[in-house]
Amino acid sequence: MELTDHLFRHEAGRMVAVLTRIFGVHNLALAEDVVQDAFCRALEVWSFRGVPENPSAWLMTAAKNRALDLMRREKTARTYEPELSRWLQSEWTLASELQEMFADNAIRDDQLRMMFSCCHPRLPEEAQVMLILNILCGFGVNEVASAFVTTYTAVEKRIPRAKKVLAGSNKLFDTHAPADFSARLPAVQRALYLLFNEGYHGASVEFAVRAELCDEAMRLTKLLLEHSLGAIPSSYALSALMCLNRARLPARVDASGKLNSLFDQDRSLWDKELIDEGLQLLNLSAEGAELTEYHVEAGIAAVHASATTMQSTDWQEIVSLYDTLMTIRPTPIVALNRAIAIGQRDGAECGLQELRAISDPDRLAKYPFYYAAFGEFELQNGRAENAIRHFEIALKLARSPMERQFFENRILGCQQ
Amino acid sequence: MSDFTFLYRGRDTNASPEQMQKTMEKWRTWFKQLGEQGHLKDIGHPLEHSGKVVRGKQKSVTDGPFAEAKDVVGGFTLIQARDLEQAAELSKGCPILEAGGSVEVRPIQAINM
Numbered sequence: 193m194e195l196t197d198h199l200f201r202h203e204a205g206r207m208v209a210v211l212t213r214i215f216g217v218h219n220l221a222l223a224e225d226v227v228q229d230a231f232c233r234a235l236e237v238w239s240f241r242g243v244p245e246n247p248s249a250w251l252m253t254a255a256k257n258r259a260l261d262l263m264r265r266e267k268t269a270r271t272y273e274p275e276l277s278r279w280l281q282s283e284w285t286l287a288s289e290l291q292e293m294f295a296d297n298a299i300r301d302d303q304l305r306m307m308f309s310c311c312h313p314r315l316p317e318e319a320q321v322m323l324i325l326n327i328l329c330g331f332g333v334n335e336v337a338s339a340f341v342t343t344y345t346a347v348e349k350r351i352p353r354a355k356k357v358l359a360g361s362n363k364l365f366d367t368h369a370p371a372d373f374s375a376r377l378p379a380v381q382r383a384l385y386l387l388f389n390e391g392y393h394g395a396s397v398e399f400a401v402r403a404e405l406c407d408e409a410m411r412l413t414k415l416l417l418e419h420s421l422g423a424i425p426s427s428y429a430l431s432a433l434m435c436l437n438r439a440r441l442p443a444r445v446d447a448s449g450k451l452n453s454l455f456d457q458d459r460s461l462w463d464k465e466l467i468d469e470g471l472q473l474l475n476l477s478a479e480g481a482e483l484t485e486y487h488v489e490a491g492i493a494a495v496h497a498s499a500t501t502m503q504s505t506d507w508q509e510i511v512s513l514y515d516t517l518m519t520i521r522p523t524p525i526v527a528l529n530r531a532i533a534i535g536q537r538d539g540a541e542c543g544l545q546e547l548r549a550i551s552d553p554d555r556l557a558k559y560p561f562y563y564a565a566f567g568e569f570e571l572q573n574g575r576a577e578n579a580i581r582h583f584e585i586a587l588k589l590a591r592s593p594m595e596r597q598f599f600e601n602r603i604l605g606c607q608q
Numbered sequence: 609m610s611d612f613t614f615l616y617r618g619r620d621t622n623a624s625p626e627q628m629q630k631t632m633e634k635w636r637t638w639f640k641q642l643g644e645q646g647h648l649k650d651i652g653h654p655l656e657h658s659g660k661v662v663r664g665k666q667k668s669v670t671d672g673p674f675a676e677a678k679d680v681v682g683g684f685t686l687i688q689a690r691d692l693e694q695a696a697e698l699s700k701g702c703p704i705l706e707a708g709g710s711v712e713v714r715p716i717q718a719i720n721m
Contacts, residue, residue, distance in 0.1 A: 195633070200625035232621060235628045236654035236682060239635030332624025 195243055198404070200231060202411075203248055204330030207255050209302040214259065214293055217309065217364045220327075220355060226262065230254040252294055260290065301367060303328060304415050304422070308365035311379040312357055319354040320383045321390070326351050329408045339396060339405055373421045380416070381430050384409050385486070388434050392441065396592075399445050406438045428477035429486035435470030436493035439463040451598040455502055467497045488517045507537035524555040532565050540572035560589040560599065567602060576606045611649060611716040612695040614685045616702070618678045618709020619657065634703040642687070647698055652685035678709065686716075 204227055211223035233254050234247075244250040292298065310323040318340075325331040325339065337347040367373055390396075391405030413431045416422035443457035452458075474490050492513045499505040514530035527550045535543015547565055556562040567582035580603055587599040623631065642648040657680050661672035673680055682704075689695035692715055699711040 195629060198626065198629070200629035204625040228621060231625055231628045232619060235632045235635075239632050239639070240651055240654050240683065242636070330625040332627065335624055335626060 195247060199247060200234075200251075201330035203251050204231070205306075205328040206299050206303060207252065208327055208330075209306040210252075210294060210299050211255060211259060212306060213298075213302045213364060214290070217361060218359050220359045222262070226255050226258045229258050256290060256294055300415060300418065303412075304419055305364045305367050307412060307415070308367060308373070308376050308380055309358060309361065311376060311383050312361060313376075313379070314357050315354055317383065317386060319350055320379070321386050322347065322351055323354045323358065324383055324387060324412070325405075325408070328412065338398075339390060339394070339401055367419065367421070370421055377416075377422065377424075377427075381426060381486070384413050384416075385430060387412075388437075392437050392444075399442075402445060403438075403441060406434065406441060410434045410438060425477045425479045426482060426484040426486055428473050429484055429490045432470045432473035432477055433486055433490035433493050435466050435473060436490060436497045439466035439470065439497060440493075445594075451594050453598075454496070459500065462497065470494065470497065483516070483520070485517060485520045488513050488520065492517075505536070507533055511537055524550060524552055525559070527551070528556060528559075528562055528565060532568075535565075535569050535572075540569040543569040544573075558589055560586040560591070560595060562586075563589070564599065564602065567606075571606055580606045609688045609690060610718065612687045612689055612692070613714050613716060614652075614687055614695075614699055614702070615681050615712040615714065616683045616685075616704050616709065617681055617712065618704055618707060619680075619682055620707035620709075621677070623707070631703050631707065634706075638701050638703060639685075641701070642698065647688050648685070649688045650686035652683060654683040655681060657682065682709075687713075 207227045207230065208220075208223050211226055212220050215223050230251050234251055238244070238247075306328055307324060310327060311320045315323070322336055322340070325336050326333075331339065333347050333351060334344060336351065337344045340347070365372070365376065388406055388409035391402040391407075391409065394402060394405070396402050396405075410431070413427065413434060416427045417431060439462050440457070442463065443452060443459065443461040444454075445451055470490070471494060474494055477487055477490065492510055495506050495509050495513070510533045511530065514526065514533055517526050518530060528547070531543060531546035531550060534546045544566065547562075547569070550556070553562075563582045563586040567579045567586065570576075570582060571579035583599050583602045583606065587596060587603065590596040590599055620627075620631075639648065639651055643651075657677070659672060660669050662669050687695055687698060689698060692713065695715075696713050699713050702711045704711060
């Protein structure tokens with residue numbers, strides 16, 4: 193039997209979530225040890241004996257047995273959750289209660305609980321995303337570092353620090369308390385959104401890494417949609433925007449890691465099924481009075497995904513969606529994208545005007561695509577010299593080899 | 609053809625789940641290749657990393673083995689090869705080497721000299 197891709201990684205997240213629920217969040221490290229032990233065991237046994245019929249169940253059982261073992265041995269040495277301490281007094285209740293805690297729906301709840309716990313208000317957003325990647329997606333320190341294009345040492349310091357905050361919170365987040373759930377939901381959505389963007393816009397060179405980050409964000413967002421309190425319009429909108437953008441990723445970054453702008457993407461590479469799914473989710477999100485940034489961004493992605501060519505894109509619609517987005521989240525990047533859309537609608541000269549009109553341009557001073565936007569419009573206006581100057585600034589600011597190659601190609605394009 | 613054992617030592621307990629899955633798949637590929645080339649006499653067994661050691665006339669029993677993790681035998685395989693050189697060459701494909709482990713290649717003593 194062959195294993196599905198990333199099975200270990202996905203199971204790791206599920207197993208740590210359920211074991212942390214059993215042991216208590218202060219025993220997070222213990223839960224992680226138990227899971228690591230189960231994987232070491234699987235690696236050794238499966239290498240010799242082959243992959244078992246139901247690998248997920250095998251891993252869960254290995255973790256469960258190891259957990260039971262540890263609990264019997266350390267009954268007195270550790271403190272567990274109060275209910276667990278009660279079960280520990282009787283061997284029979286322990287085994288049967290544990291059985292129930294490893295049921296599928298319980299595990300789904302546990303993942304959600306962990307996801308909400310990771311979005312602890314005392315943690316900066318980036319740390320929340322790193323925790324989710326590490327604990328729920330089973331990314332090792334190395335893998336988190338490569339996802340964020342940062343060093344191993346930086347991540348190696350940040351993750352334990354964040355875990356200390358998590359373990360110090362005494363209790364896992366209670367996902368059955370409606371008021372608390374709704375209060376933290378925006379932070380969870382935001383973390384999942386950032387995780388997705390790290391894959392879609394991030395600087396990682398490898399297509400595989402980027403796709404995985406997007407897929408992980410989508411998988412976790414689906415968990416939100418499976419919960420009665422999580423399945424609200426803004427979650428559907430978030431899920432829609434992920435599907436609609438993920439559908440275009442294979443054309444945006446090709447297998448060799450080359451970045452393609454929307455102008456020269458091969459649209460036949462877009463994933464039609466995912467676009468349909470995204471449009472359906474967008475329909476489901478159109479309810480209630482609240483219009484979130486996810487609604488608007490999903491709307492923009494839907495317009496792009498529905499256009500068969502760059503020219504037939506409904507730029508009027510996109511500009512008006514960016515106008516709305518500016519009222520919800522007026523960031524310089526949103527302003528930049530709005531200016532680009534206006535340039536597409538009204539011509540390069542108007543685009544340049546809008547670019548110059550962006551307030552607070554200092555905040556874009558290090559963002560290479562700000563200068564690239566000037567370059568594109570100058571080029572469209574036939575001023576190749578000016579365009580090259582802008583692309584050269586962008587090239588200097590490029591954050592990855594992939595971006596560097598992209599701007600070098602633009603400069604070459606100006607010289608032809 | 610003569611018989612040899614491969615004794616595997618070393619265990620990378622810090623690997624990420626993704627790395628472990630990849631390592632496991634490498635082991636399976638390696639065993640498959642050995643089998644197809646007719647070198648795999650018995651795939652052998654992985655061993656638990658803990659156990660007991662019974663020693664000497666007193667038959668004293670201690671928990672063990674008390675070696676460093678990297679020195680504990682984690683499994684064994686029976687191999688058929690032309691000679692010791694070929695057996696050692698075959699062992700170079702073992703994934704445990706990439707994790708800093710080792711393979712000890714030992715000829716099994718023959719009955720017919």
